[in-house]
Amino acid sequence: MTQRRLRPPVRRYAVLAVVVLALLAGCGDQKAAAPGATGGNTGGSKVAGxxxxxxxxxxxxxxxxxxxxxxxxxxxxxxxxxxxxxxxxxxxxxxxxxxxxxxxxxxxxxxxxxxxxxxxxxxxxxxxxxxxxxxxxxxxxxxxxxxxxxxxxxxxxxxxxxxxxxxxxxxxxxxxxxxxxxxxxxxxxxxxxxxxxxxxxxxxx
Missing domain, CATH: 3.40.30.10 (Glutaredoxin)
Structure with missing residues (x-):
């Protein structure tokens, strides 16, 4: 009985962890593409003007x-x-x-x-x-x-x-x-x- 009660929360935590990791990955992409960014440049700047x-x-x-x-x-x-x-x-x-x-x-x-x-x-x-x-x-x-x-x-x-x-x-x-x-x-x-x-x-x- 104890094992059966623990399984649903474990599944929910696993799903939650996947969602959090996906959100963190999305924030990393947004930071890299932030307007006005001037990181390493081998071609041309994307800054307006x-x-x-x-x-x-x-x-x-x-x-x-x-x-x-x-x-x-x-x-x-x-x-x-x-x-x-x-x-x-x-x-x-x-x-x-x-x-x-x-x-x-x-x-x-x-x-x-x-x-x-x-x-x-x-x-x-x-x-x-x-x-x-x-x-x-x-x-x-x-x-x-x-x-x-x-x-x-x-x-x-x-x-x-x-x-x-x-x-x-x-x-x-x-x-x-x-x-x-x-x-x-x-x-x-x-x-x-x-x-x-x-x-x-x-x-x-």
């Missing part, structure tokens, strides 16, 4: 250099493959920013102007840092006319190697890939940014 950004280029695999960029890979905010920072060579200006950062908005016209003036003499790359809203980040980059590739560092991988307390931050990389200077905080003028490019990277236009 990302196609308006300059695509991230493919880079040649190279060994890290002494005093060079950290050996970390970041996904593209727009279209294009992930980028390994250690593969990059200059003259290059890397600007760390976020759409929620007022000083980043303050200095963005200077970076846009540098890109127009320097042209092919200096490459620019942006890193959208610790930013929970990929859609707003894309909107910011488009509105500010930041017409160069942008990467995403939502997990703050660059925090330790760049000693980031918070954005903005701008790194200067020479033609050999060495990190020659880091400017913390926003630029106060176009002249300040232009002069650093000339002094640290030896580039004039």
């Amino acid at each position: 990302a196609d308006k950004l300059v695509a991230c280029p493919s880079t040649k695999s190279r060994p890290p250099v002494t005093n060079g960029l950290p050996d970390i890979s970041l996904p593209c905010l727009g279209n294009g493959p992930d980028t390994r920072l250690a593969d990059l060579r200059g003259p290059l200006v890397i600007n760390v920013w976020a759409q929620w950062c007022p000083p980043c908005r303050q200095e963005s016209p200077y970076l846009a102007d540098l890109q127009k003036k320097a042209g092919a003499k200096v490459k620019l790359i942006g890193i959208d840092y610790d930013d929970p809203r990929a859609d707003e980040a894309v909107k910011f980059a488009v509105e500010q006319k930041l017409d160069y590739p942008h990467l995403v560092d939502q997990d703050k991988q660059a925090r330790v190697p760049f000693k980031i307390g918070g954005p903005p931050l701008t790194a200067f990389v020479d033609k050999d890939g060495a990190l020659v200077h880091i400017h913390y905080g926003a630029f106060s003028s176009q002249q300040e940014l232009d002069q650093l490019v000339k002094d640290k990277l030896g580039v004039t236009w």
Whole structure:
């Protein structure tokens, strides 16, 4: 008699366990497909408006250099493959920013102007840092006319190697890939940014 009474509850618990597992599996799928997600990217971003950004280029695999960029890979905010920072060579200006950062908005016209003036003499790359809203980040980059590739560092991988307390931050990389200077905080003028490019990277236009 005791065994007969136990069987129905056991069956109910088994069915309940199957239902719970199915629900958990469904939540995992929804999380992976959440709007604005910016995980590993080998093709193109699914964020609205990302196609308006300059695509991230493919880079040649190279060994890290002494005093060079950290050996970390970041996904593209727009279209294009992930980028390994250690593969990059200059003259290059890397600007760390976020759409929620007022000083980043303050200095963005200077970076846009540098890109127009320097042209092919200096490459620019942006890193959208610790930013929970990929859609707003894309909107910011488009509105500010930041017409160069942008990467995403939502997990703050660059925090330790760049000693980031918070954005903005701008790194200067020479033609050999060495990190020659880091400017913390926003630029106060176009002249300040232009002069650093000339002094640290030896580039004039």
